[in-house]
Amino acid sequence: AEGEVLDLNDPYANDPERHPALIVYIQKPFNAETPVALLGDRFLTSNELFFVRNHLPVPKVDPKNYKLEVSLEGKDPIYFTLEELQTKFPIYEVTATIQCAGNRRREMNQSKEVKGIAWQGGAISNATWTGPKLRDVLLYAGIPESEVDKTIHHIQFEGLDADMEKSYGASIPAQKVLNPSSEVILAFKMNGETLPLDHGYPIRAVVPGTVGARSVKWLHKVIASAQESPSFWQHKDYKGFGPYTDWHNIDYTQVPAIQELPVQSLITSPPPSAKRVVLDADGLLPIHGYAWSGGGRGIVRVDVSLDDGKTWEPATIHPNQQTYGKVWAWTQWEHRFKVPEGVKEVDLVVKAVDSSYNTQPESWGPVWNVRGVLANAWYKIHLKVDEE
Amino acid sequence: AEGEVLDLNDPYANDPERHPALIVYIQKPFNAETPVALLGDRFLTSNELFFVRNHLPVPKVDPKNYKLEVSLEGKDPIYFTLEELQTKFPIYEVTATIQCAGNRRREMNQSKEVKGIAWQGGAISNATWTGPKLRDVLLYAGIPESEVDKTIHHIQFEGLDADMEKSYGASIPAQKVLNPSSEVILAFKMNGETLPLDHGYPIRAVVPGTVGARSVKWLHKVIASAQESPSFWQHKDYKGFGPYTDWHNIDYTQVPAIQELPVQSLITSPPPSAKRVVLDADGLLPIHGYAWSGGGRGIVRVDVSLDDGKTWEPATIHPNQQTYGKVWAWTQWEHRFKVPEGVKEVDLVVKAVDSSYNTQPESWGPVWNVRGVLANAWYKIHLKVDEE
Numbered sequence: 006a007e008g009e010v011l012d013l014n015d016p017y018a019n020d021p022e023r024h025p026a027l028i029v030y031i032q033k034p035f036n037a038e039t040p041v042a043l044l045g046d047r048f049l050t051s052n053e054l055f056f057v058r059n060h061l062p063v064p065k066v067d068p069k070n071y072k073l074e075v076s077l078e079g080k081d082p083i084y085f086t087l088e089e090l091q092t093k094f095p096i097y098e099v100t101a102t103i104q105c106a107g108n109r110r111r112e113m114n115q116s117k118e119v120k121g122i123a124w125q126g127g128a129i130s131n132a133t134w135t136g137p138k139l140r141d142v143l144l145y146a147g148i149p150e151s152e153v154d155k156t157i158h159h160i161q162f163e164g165l166d167a168d169m170e171k172s173y174g175a176s177i178p179a180q181k182v183l184n185p186s187s188e189v190i191l192a193f194k195m196n197g198e199t200l201p202l203d204h205g206y207p208i209r210a211v212v213p214g215t216v217g218a219r220s221v222k223w224l225h226k227v228i229a230s231a232q233e234s235p236s237f238w239q240h241k242d243y244k245g246f247g248p249y250t251d252w253h254n255i256d257y258t259q260v261p262a263i264q265e266l267p268v269q270s271l272i273t274s275p276p277p278s279a280k281r282v283v284l285d286a287d288g289l290l291p292i293h294g295y296a297w298s299g300g301g302r303g304i305v306r307v308d309v310s311l312d313d314g315k316t317w318e319p320a321t322i323h324p325n326q327q328t329y330g331k332v333w334a335w336t337q338w339e340h341r342f343k344v345p346e347g348v349k350e351v352d353l354v355v356k357a358v359d360s361s362y363n364t365q366p367e368s369w370g371p372v373w374n375v376r377g378v379l380a381n382a383w384y385k386i387h388l389k390v391d392e393e
Numbered sequence: 394a395e396g397e398v399l400d401l402n403d404p405y406a407n408d409p410e411r412h413p414a415l416i417v418y419i420q421k422p423f424n425a426e427t428p429v430a431l432l433g434d435r436f437l438t439s440n441e442l443f444f445v446r447n448h449l450p451v452p453k454v455d456p457k458n459y460k461l462e463v464s465l466e467g468k469d470p471i472y473f474t475l476e477e478l479q480t481k482f483p484i485y486e487v488t489a490t491i492q493c494a495g496n497r498r499r500e501m502n503q504s505k506e507v508k509g510i511a512w513q514g515g516a517i518s519n520a521t522w523t524g525p526k527l528r529d530v531l532l533y534a535g536i537p538e539s540e541v542d543k544t545i546h547h548i549q550f551e552g553l554d555a556d557m558e559k560s561y562g563a564s565i566p567a568q569k570v571l572n573p574s575s576e577v578i579l580a581f582k583m584n585g586e587t588l589p590l591d592h593g594y595p596i597r598a599v600v601p602g603t604v605g606a607r608s609v610k611w612l613h614k615v616i617a618s619a620q621e622s623p624s625f626w627q628h629k630d631y632k633g634f635g636p637y638t639d640w641h642n643i644d645y646t647q648v649p650a651i652q653e654l655p656v657q658s659l660i661t662s663p664p665p666s667a668k669r670v671v672l673d674a675d676g677l678l679p680i681h682g683y684a685w686s687g688g689g690r691g692i693v694r695v696d697v698s699l700d701d702g703k704t705w706e707p708a709t710i711h712p713n714q715q716t717y718g719k720v721w722a723w724t725q726w727e728h729r730f731k732v733p734e735g736v737k738e739v740d741l742v743v744k745a746v747d748s749s750y751n752t753q754p755e756s757w758g759p760v761w762n763v764r765g766v767l768a769n770a771w772y773k774i775h776l777k778v779d780e781e
């Protein structure tokens with residue numbers, strides 16, 4: 006804006022303006038979730054409302070000077086300009102839900118204290134991403150496909166987001182990228198628009214079915230390696246411990262880095278803040294929400310309850326048109342309960358079943374973990390019923 | 394045996410002799426599980442002790458006349474002799490656990506009645522299978538790979554096991570077979586020996602990571618199709634309903650056929666029949682067992698409890714050497730509990746976590762289903778502790 010004076014000493018000076026509806030937990034680095042009430046009624050989340058999980062300042066990138074460095078570890082890299090990435094390879098559109106490892110941490114924390122941002126159920130969003138397949142780029146760069154699972158085990162990513170000590174990094178299993186049906190892409194568009202600053206302009210990795218932390222934004226290096234990314238976020242964060250691990254006995258080498266996420270679901274309407282619900286014109290109690298699972302697994306059933314899980318009913322799921330094994334996007338669902346006569350309060354519960362018939366855990370204790378990740382116990386909300 | 398007279402009117406006359414240790418539920422067709430106590434202490438189950446789930450009589454096959462018919466639905470088939478299948482293609486060894494959809498049905502049935510064989514925890518076994526990749530055979534037969542997920546959606550199998558009305562059949566998603574890293578094989582050996590009569594001699598499909606019902610034995614037809622197998626077992630059985638579905642409101646078209654199975658685990662020692670346990674020389678309570686998940690997902694953690702799940706400890710898992718995403722075999726685990734002083738009875742529990750961080754359900758009610766399949770709630774056993 007005219008007359009605006011940027012603080013040149015503020016590493017966050019390049020951070021963009023954000024939509025005022027986002028629920029902000031940290032300003033610097035920016036961490037904000039989508040209000041749950043805005044998630045459940047549209048299949049694609051708008052760019053402005055898509056949750057933002059930044060680990061570092063938003064970097065300033067001149068698209069004319071941008072280069073993506075691609076290498077087999079220890080060998081000379083080759084470089085791609087933004088224009089090359091946009092024009093040299095077949096371009097794909099992939100609709101994929103991205104979820105933060107810490108989504109729903111607030112509920113886990115309520116059962117017993119954990120460390121991290123107290124995300125409600127809105128650290129998850131769904132968009133259509135456009136770009137070349139990373140597989141095509143790596144093969145063009147001469148990465149030998151025949152070495153996957155032999156000398157090449159991981160594809161490392163490095164972002165341009167950095168502070169004095171480190172830049173953001175993460176890695177994923179090599180076969181997730183290099184198998185011929187891989188849908189890992191280098192996105193330069195999000196919902197048909199130029200990738201927004203907060204979502205990795207000009208290029209981000211989109212790793213569908215995998216924890217958000219691996220879809221590295223402001224991507225500038227890709228390394229095919231025998232090893233995982235050396236980053237803090239690969240080795241010391243985003244790991245799923247047992248309920249017996251605490252900050253005194255934690256051993257990060259004992260558990261692998263999180264990749265695929267488990268089955269998840271939420272009631273988005275009524276939203277988590279609701280205390281009362283009004284029956285609809287037919288005297289029924291309407292609810293809707295999202296369900297999703299990692300690894301390309303679709304949702305085969307969503308079960309809902311109004312008596313805290315004692316009895317269940319099947320929700321209606323909106324067909325997800327994606328192909329078996331590549332169901333990267335969430336599934337929206339809805340239901341209308343007949344509230345038994347005389348019942349003035351309800352304990353609504355939702356649990357989803359994915360295409361491998363995995364289900365969500367019933368309670369928090371057995372999946373509680375010190376880092377507060379992988380929070381996917383049954384979602385519950387207690388409501389007073391107004392017959393209106 | 395000399396002088397033996399076969400009843401030529403008995404369709405089961407070709408059924409082989411079986412190992413006396415197998416726990417037999419039905420003789421004709423033969424259905425028997427491996428005693429759980431024999432499962433947990435060896436990685437490979439021996440051919441004689443591998444559980445047997447037959448739907449029909451064991452067919453008599455002359456290997457000289459055996460032919461596998463392969464077709465694109467509606468087109469002329471081509472045929473392969475047994476020798477061609479054994480010599481024309483690269484041969485692979487795949488170590489894969491096969492589990493019946495109804496494993497552990499007995500426990501689900503104890504929570505509320507279901508229909509089917511009351512399998513304990515032994516309708517699961519692990520073997521090394523040898524044969525060509527079905528992908529190679531289909532491509533050789535001219536099945537167009539480019540039509541997968543376009544006009545070809547399913548690969549149908551038909552077995553030689555039949556009665557007057559029907560033969561056994563099942564199907565799997567086409568990409569499970571035709572993706573280039575597929576490990577679906579046509580096995581002619583099991584643990585290095587000729588495939589036994591009960592396990593599909595001379596050829597069976599082995600579909601790793603998928604419910605046992607799709608690894609069709611005595612295979613004689615493979616059809617690439619737009620449709621699933623028309624068989625009873627694809628459409629009316631082996632489906633995962635919600636707890637609200639009973640025999641009065643069941644609608645088989647409402648849920649998909651089971652393919653990948655969810656995460657599973659069991660304590661194999663002490664076995665399910667144990668009532669007491671003796672502490673070891675160190676005064677500790679030793680347990681061991683198996684854990685497994687479908688879809689090639691490995692086991693990242695096994696949590697065990699001696700107080701009915703109030704507190705947990707991590708079991709030691711024996712490293713499974715299979716590649717990420719292709720962990721077809723189970724993982725064996727062990728633990729030794731320090732029993733708190735004065736405690737004379739324990740409620741042992743095990744639950745496993747797979748590489749997508751899915752976990753087993755806590756109780757039977759929410760996963761109960763009328764067909765008694767997908768029984769993977771926490772395994773529990775109550776024991777008296779003998780200190781000597």
Ligand SMILES: [Mo]
Binds near residue numbers: 058104106107217218
């Ligand atoms: Mo995250």
Ligand SMILES: [Mo]
Binds near residue numbers: 446495605
């Ligand atoms: Mo089965």
